[in-house]
Amino acid sequence: MNINFKAGENNxxxxxxxxxxxxxxxxxxxxxxxxxxxxxxxxxxxxxxxGRIWLIQHQNQAIGYVILSFGYSLEYGGRDAFIDEIYINPAYQGQGIGKQTIKFLEEVCISLNIQxxxxxxERENTSAQNFYHRVGFKDSDRYLMTKKLNQS
Structure with a gap:
């Protein structure tokens, strides 16, 4: 499926x-x-x-979005990035859009010298876990732990 990534704007x-x-x-x-x-x-x-945000579009219609947040890690040798959210409308899932989106993000990260x-x-989302394994992500065998600092 032919898609494009539109950089998010205020409008x-x-x-x-x-x-x-x-x-x-x-x-x-x-x-x-x-x-x-x-x-x-x-x-x-x-x-x-x-960070950055992109609309995932098919025929100039938004069918999803992806958010990339930036950080820094000594362990990884410099700048790193976190896919904060990735969403593709269920009607468009299973058509290679997720794979195209990950490839796009990898290219962006490389161009920004992200290591x-x-x-x-989600632990229960085994189909997403399987997809991420197929596109090269590895389980770090760690737990993500969070403490909210501002409860607004």
């Missing part, structure tokens, strides 16, 4: 909010706070040093 916020809400509902996330998400999106769209690309996947 894409409403489209992104719809897609993000779809993703959260599909993955069973308990809360979607449009105010919080909107604020975070605007910050991300306006500060390229913290490692990370992601997280």
């Amino acid at each position: 894409d916020v409403e489209t992104l909010l719809v897609l993000i809400q779809e993703f959260y509902q599909l993955d069973g996330y308990l809360s979607f706070n449009a105010v919080v998400v909107r604020h975070a999106l605007i910050q991300l769209l306006n500060e390229e040093s913290i 490692a690309l990370h992601l997280e996947v």
